[in-house]
Amino acid sequence: MSNENQQGQINIELNEEVAEGVYSNLAIITHSHSEFVIDFINIMPGVPKAKVKSRIILTPEHAKRLNAALRDNIAKFEAQHGEIKHTDVPQGPVFPMGFGGPQGLA
Numbered sequence: 001m002s003n004e005n006q007q008g009q010i011n012i013e014l015n016e017e018v019a020e021g022v023y024s025n026l027a028i029i030t031h032s033h034s035e036f037v038i039d040f041i042n043i044m045p046g047v048p049k050a051k052v053k054s055r056i057i058l059t060p061e062h063a064k065r066l067n068a069a070l071r072d073n074i075a076k077f078e079a080q081h082g083e084i085k086h087t088d089v090p091q092g093p094v095f096p097m098g099f100g101g102p103q104g105l106a
Contacts, residue, residue: 022040022042022053022054023042023053024040024041024042024053024054025041025042025043026040026041026042026043026050027039027040027041028041031060031063034059034060035057035058035059035060036057036058036059036060036062036063037055037056037057037058038055038056038057038058039052039054039055040052040053040054040055040056041053
């Protein structure tokens with residue numbers, strides 16, 4: 001392969017532990033002037049406490065790129081599988097419906 005073809009390519013390594021992934025059914029996004037923080041949480045029915053399973057910290061520029069990539073992938077998914085159905089999107093952090101346990105208070 002020539003140097004021209006190798007430029008711009010990144011060799012990405014994915015170890016087994018990371019490849020297994022972490023299930024999340026709740027994400028909380030916060031931001032400051034210099035970063036976006038996305039906390040991925042797995043909340044279980046009837047369990048009043050949940051732990052953050054993964055935290056991703058992004059620059060505002062990368063957060064915007066992630067948003068564009070998600071929009072593009074959702075459009076492709078819906079073109080292949082049909083529209084993703086959802087109820088009204090609540091404002092602020094709200095736990096999934098039907099998960100019981102105490103309600104969060106701000």
